[in-house]
Amino acid sequence: MGVIGTANIAIRRILPVLAAHDRVDLVAVASRDKARAERVGAVFGCRGVGDYAALLESEDLDAVYIPLPPGMHHEWALRALRSGKHVLVEKPMSDAYEKTLELISTASELGLVLAENFMFLHHSQHAAVAAMLDGAVGELRQFSGTFAVPPLAPDSFRYQAGLGGGALLDVGVYPLRAAQLYLAGELEVLGACLRVDEATGVDVAGSVLLSDARGVTAQLDFGFEHSYRSTYALWGRRGRVSVRRAFTPPEQLKPVVRIEQQDVVTERSLPEDNQVFNAMDAFVRAALGEGPATGDTSATLRQALLVDRVRRTARLVGSGARGHELLGETPGVR
Structure with missing residues (x-):
């Protein structure tokens, strides 16, 4: 699994859970600031990549998590899906209904997991x-x-x-x-x-x-x-x-x-x-074929x-x- 972006929520909440999950191999984290990516990667035991597109070209990735600003979700989620990756994207999935519909349709056509990260829904x-x-x-x-x-x-x-x-x-x-x-x-x-x-x-x-x-x-x-x-x-x-x-x-x-x-x-x-672990675990299980695509x-x-x-x-x-x-x-x- 890879991460596109080094937002605060990713560093504080998500990356620690992914790095510790026994069914996830955290491979890489990407930032447009390569030095920042490498620093974050060093903390979580993965490589740092200085380009979002380069991360999507990695052959050792099955899935990505996208914690970018909402205005960037559609572009990078769509690119990730078209590169054959399962996608977990921060809420909201996009900034417009038509964009969200396109993402969901694309994931369905490609048989890939696409999930919107509303973590509170996963609290008991x-x-x-x-x-x-x-x-x-x-x-x-x-x-x-x-x-x-x-x-x-x-x-x-x-x-x-x-x-x-x-x-x-x-x-x-x-x-x-x-x-x-x-x-x-x-x-x-x-x-x-x-x-x-x-x-x-x-x-x-x-x-x-x-x-x-x-x-x-x-x-x-x-x-x-x-x-x-x-x-x-x-x-x-x-x-x-x-x-x-x-x-x-x-x-x-x-x-x-x-x-x-x-x-x-x-x-x-x-x-x-x-709820953070539960949300990540639900996505992981879906990506492994144990939940709806x-x-x-x-x-x-x-x-x-x-x-x-x-x-x-x-x-x-x-x-x-x-x-x-x-x-x-x-x-x-x-």
């Missing part, structure tokens, strides 16, 4: 929460979800429109994806708002209101200008269940779920789990379509919104 707490719904929540009426972080380093790709920056594609996709775990079918975007920063031209915060065909609604909030928050809640006839560390729980954390029913509040501690493609496509609908619906506010409204664009997700 969500299955545990789903099992509580009938008894603790009853008939679901409303879902709410939030993922927000403090301001990032000014030179981060997340503030660069040309690289697919912006809060929607970085943190907003998490509550959007979580809402689809509990709401049914195709979701309608009833309203959305994206706050655009004048200096960077990207969306730095936003809110979305969704509904499914049953009338169950979802209120979602996200951004780069907040104290840290990573949570979702389900509210129904019998009560409300909230998940405190929904998207990035540390592997040693025993998640606490809060159940509120009338005058009774219960907190339940769930088993710790390692392209994973849950219908969910990936629904997610990409929903993100596009949010962009088309969103009202842009803030000092950087003027001009993008006139062009009919959502900044940061072109």
Whole structure:
């Protein structure tokens, strides 16, 4: 397996797991800065390559992981697939529905594994929460979800429109994806708002209101200008269940779920789990022929379509919104 890019998430979270996995031979890591690639490679016991394309030409690779900025996912995932490699690409799979559809179609035609790395989906707490719904929540009426972080380093790709920056594609996709775990079918975007920063031209915060065909609604909030928050809640006839560390729980954390029913509040501690390992292991098993070739493609496509609908619906506010409204664009997700 090889890695295209030396993003922080790759170095901190993914490469240690791949290097230690007993069914993975980590062969190479690529960066456009060869010296950086060699430094990272030395840490994880693999070679460093100073060119993405050169890595894809390596005959000793079966699969690649791509932690590049969202605006680069489509190009390099497509090139990797066409070079005969299985592909694990960071979320979102691409910055547009049509691009995601092309990637999935290409993987299917070539019989290759293509997976979008939403690691939170691989944590056992969500299955545990789903099992509580009938008894603790009853008939679901409303879902709410939030993922927000403090301001990032000014030179981060997340503030660069040309690289697919912006809060929607970085943190907003998490509550959007979580809402689809509990709401049914195709979701309608009833309203959305994206706050655009004048200096960077990207969306730095936003809110979305969704509904499914049953009338169950979802209120979602996200951004780069907040104290840290990573949570979702389900509210129904019998009560409300909230998940405190929904998207990035540390592997040693025993998640606490809060159940509120009338005058009774219960907190339940769930088993710790390692969503990073679980996500990598699921991809590895699929690449070895022990799982579906392209994973849950219908969910990936629904997610990409929903993100596009949010962009088309969103009202842009803030000092950087003027001009993008006139062009009919959502900044940061072109």
